[in-house]
Amino acid sequence: MHQEGKLRDELIKEVSRSHPRSIAETSDVPRALASSPALSHRDTPDRDRPAIIRSHPHPTPALETAAVDGPTDDEGGRPETASAEGQERQPLHIPGDPPLCPEQQNAIDLAMQGHNLFITGSGGCGKSVVVRALHRTLAARYQATNKTVHLLAPTGQASINIGGRTTYNYAGWTPEDAKKPLDGRGSVIKKARGQYIFKRYWNTAVLIIDEISMVENQIFERLSRVMYAIRDNSSPFGGVQIIVVGDFCQLPPVKPFGYCLHCGREMKKLNDQWTCPDGHGDAFKDRDKWAFKALEWKRCNFKCVRLTKIHRQSDKAFIEVLQKCRLGQHLDDADANLLLAHHAEAENGTELKSTREQVDQRNLEEFVKIPGHIHEYKAADACTFARGETRQPLDRLHEHRYPRELQLKVDTPVILLANVDLDSGLCNGRQGVVVGFVPSDTIQEPRPPSLQNYKDDYDGYRAATERYKRIVGFLKSAWSNKDMFPKVRFANGEKKVIGPDCAVIGYGDQSPYSYLSRTQIPLTQGWAMTIHKSQSLSLDRVVVDLSRMFEHGQAYVALSRARSLSGLKVVGADASGLRRIFQVDDAVRAFMTSIDSNDTEDQPADAKPAGSRPVE
Structure with a gap:
């Protein structure tokens, strides 16, 4: 333990000496090593609960906390890896993600x-x-x-x-x-x-x-x-x-x-x-x-x-219609009615749009209508160089899923951009409404990562240490400025105060890697979002305007973000319009048919349905 503490201190000193530089507009994104879990605080405070919850997207062990929702590194250790010979093993579980199903x-x-x-x-x-x-x-x-x-x-x-x-x-x-x-x-x-x-x-x-x-x-x-x-x-x-x-x-x-x-x-x-x-x-x-x-x-x-x-979805009829839309199969009147005439509970749903300009305009129009004080959160972008490297990483942080500047008021609809607590259903894409703001000191400082939990993964440990330092720095700045963090009531009834999350990206072609990071509250305004940015999200309430689609596949991507049929509202098309919109490229149809008949690897015979948690 003494050796571990000494190494951790050395790593933190190394990070502190690196003079991080803010990244403006650059061109591309390097290889990722890790991101931090999001900081949050339960509606009923419990000082033994974790300040940090595991989150995706980057599958490295999360920061150590007093207690963690779900399996901890200490409980599960580092996931075993299969040998090249494919020896039998337990399904892999990445912290922050649901366990893998057999397929x-x-x-x-x-x-x-x-x-x-x-x-x-x-x-x-x-x-x-x-x-x-x-x-x-x-x-x-x-x-x-x-x-x-x-x-x-x-x-x-x-x-x-x-x-x-x-x-x-x-x-x-x-x-x-x-x-x-x-x-x-x-x-x-x-x-x-x-x-x-x-x-x-x-x-x-x-x-x-x-x-x-x-x-x-x-x-x-x-x-x-x-x-x-x-x-x-x-x-x-x-x-x-x-x-x-x-x-x-x-x-x-x-x-x-x-x-x-x-x-x-x-x-x-x-x-x-x-x-x-x-x-x-x-x-x-x-x-x-x-x-x-x-x-x-x-x-x-x-x-x-x-x-x-x-x-993502559990409604069999909805899944079947989505599959028809995906493959460009004929939609009969019953299919069209299912999409267009069902009872939709999509009030205040996120509108999925084709362009960023449409999204920015819609969010601004609605935000200015809400009275009250504006709470603004500016992302803390940093770059820590290793091995004497001084070049700027080729990266477009303005395309990061976390906004450079986030403005919130009470009653602002929001979308969660990190897996905060899967057991409570607070996952990437969960929608909610800001119901208040609380002092930032309700969020506890996390514990530093434990080297023991990383075993031979020295790069993962360095990334986690970098992540830890950035989150602590963001928190201390918030405490010093007496900032307030947003309290959100999510669509599933859960309430939580959302603190900062840090995404750490490693770049370079040899260890030790340099690190680029963005630390921010993992929320975005939820009136509108681009279809492209919605990829990988599962949304509770979605409004899709089919009259504005201009690419094959756009409409299907938009519809398939909805977790349920009741949470989906489709506008801008009638039954005949649906049939025109959901067309699949002939080459794609032929290719999909060929792999279905010839090349598909057999699925495991013991495949069982996975749990109902959204996983993408």
């Missing part, structure tokens, strides 16, 4: 056996939980080897949701690099031979790519070709294990076929076909934009795991 655990087991995987399923099946579990398990496996498990997503928002980095950031590309040839002088392969990117590619053990539906064919193809050139290995992605996760029935790639894969020249579109002006490669049609159309996809020889158990 989710099956995906983890296949990954640990070294297979390339395509993991798919409807909204609400727990893909986000599986991504976090995969990252935690595989990272622990490779930690002692100096190999890295990278967590990627195609957009800044999607990468922040999982605490990862964008595909471009991992590859070391800027938008201008899309205009460069694949090989030869001034090419992306030549650029990748530079020390920094070369080392990253060489040390990669696993790539986990989330939201694969938004990754364009030629981006998938180019990344694989660059990696096998740099790694001198003709296997896809240079022999790196590839795990892709997502649903091709949801959001598609944005602006596909911008530049030629081979020469970098701008592609020309004529009669729904994109071609290279210099004649390189094939002509592409819109149906070719998906990653599964890439030649490298076929070479990856993915095992497909379909997650079929829906955890």
